[in-house]
Amino acid sequence: MIFRRLCFFVLLLVAPGVALAQLTIEISGAGAKRIPVAIANFDGESQVPQSLTEVIRADLNRSGLFQLIEAGPQPVPENVAPDYAGWRGRGADALLYGSLVRRPDGSLDARFLLVDIVKQARLTGLSINFRPEYGRATAHRIADIVYEQLLGEPGIFSTRIAYVLKAGGRYRLQVADADGFNPQDALISSEPIISPRWSPDGSKLAFVSFELKKPIVYVMDLATARRTVVANYKGSNSAPAWSPDGRQLAVVLTKDGLSQIYVMNADGSNLRRLMQSPGIDTEPVFAPDGQSIYFTSDRGGQPQTYKVPVSGGAAQRVTFSGNYNVSPRISADGKYLAVITRGDGGFQLAVQDLATSQVQILTTSSKDESPSFAPNGRYLLYATDAGGRGVLSVSSRDGQIKQRLSQQQGDVREPAWGPFNR
Structure with missing residues (x-):
């Protein structure tokens, strides 16, 4: 049997032996049509501390797009053809x-x-080399391969998320696997940390820290934990956003009066103001093509989402449903806009189809904030309130699949979904 061979390496912020409280996941809902797939126990799994099979099953089940078929306790032999009829x-x-x-x-x-039972054909065969302590990461990679082979789009199980945990009077900027496991502290502070944003290559985080008693924008290299100040002007420095090529950052500064959007190089140099606005402009995010920026503004009297060319020019209003649409985020294909909208139910996550302007409210909660698209655009990570404390939740773009990621103690806020691993 011939396997295509891959080598898999995992970047961690701290040693694998350091354990922190991980997020737990509650799943509700499922896709309208789920693919029935059997995941047989891998032979030889006693050699690793965590069953790869269990992780793969959990990943596919969490997606809401697969129906797991009972495979039984025995591994399937590799040297004979599977019993397709059975x-x-x-x-x-x-x-x-x-x-x-x-x-x-x-x-x-x-x-x-991975074989197609209906067509009695092999879909793929691979061999991934890994160290035993990286079994979970390898299982996520395998789940991604299964997802892509069966759905025709990249899986997001190997991606990471960043968020801020407030507990015991301290703020922790943490990075974890997309399923909430393997949380690692990137920064611990007695002062607030907000607005973490991933660089396009996943190697850095831009964020805002109040540790010097004012909001300052930093960029951290996750491999070295080295931090660089990129915006520390008079007044407030906030809301960093990366350009798709990672060469620029958009930030919000008050150094010239009201909150206004500026664009600069990723190292903080070459600062320029994007617009001259009589209102408050904030929460910028680059479009996937890098040619325009979506942002929140009250220039029309109510907070709505607008769009402006990166080169400058007139801003164009994008949201018209309701009188409050903030925190814009764009899917990687540029087709969908996520916002937090205010209605009779409170502050809720909504998605707007940019081609048709059709808006769908995805949640029934009332205190949603900080949406972030998964890199494949199918899911959205956001913060909400449960029992008086902050938790993270995930919704599919159509609102059919829901997950809640929570911790027993502390508030979890400010989520950001990282890019695909490269």
Whole structure:
């Protein structure tokens, strides 16, 4: 049996042995049509502290797009063709099976096959080399491959999220896997931390810290934990946003009066004001093509989302449904705009189709904030309130699939979904 071989390396902020309280996940809802798939137990999983099979199953189940078919306790042999008729009889359309093989250097090869039960054909066969302590990361990678093979779009299980946890009078800027596991502290402070934003390559975070008793914009290299001040002007410095190529940042400054949007190089140089506005302009975000910026403004009397060319010029209003639409975020394909809208139910997450201007409210909660698209555009991460404390939630773009990520203690706010791993 021939496997295409991959080597998989994982970047961590601290040593794998450092454990922090992880987010727990509650899942509700599912896609209208789910793909029935069987995930057989991998042979040799006793060699790793965490079952890869369990992680893969949890990832696919969490997506809401797959129906997991019972596969039984025994691994499927690699050297014989699977019993297609038998698996079809169980209701499976696809089957994933494989094994873990140890190398002389102590690393492991995760060898696996994904087959189409209906067509009786192999979809892919790979071998991923990894260290035992990185079993979860390898399982996420395999789940991504299954997701992409069966749905035709990239999976997001290997991506990371950033958020701010407030507990015990301290603020922690944390980075975790997309499923809430493996949380790592990027920064701990006794003063507020807000607005973390991932660089397009996932190597840096821009954020705002109040540790010097005023809001200052920093950029942190996650590999080295080195921080650089990129905006520390008179007044407030806030709301950083990366350009798609990672070379520029948009920020909001009050150095010339009201909150206004400025664009600068990613190192803080070459600052220029984007517009001359009589109102408050804030919460900028670059369009995926890098040619324009969406932002929130009260220039029309009520907070709405607008769009302006990065080169400057007249701003164009984008949101018209309701009298309050803030915190704009754009899907990676540029087709959808997420906002926090205010209605009879309070502050709720909504998505607007930019081609048709059709708006759909995705949640029934009343204190939603800080939306962030997954890099494949199918899901949205956002903060909301549950029992008087902040939690993170995920909704599919159509509102059918819901997840809640929460901790037993502390408020979790300011989420940002990272890019695809490169």
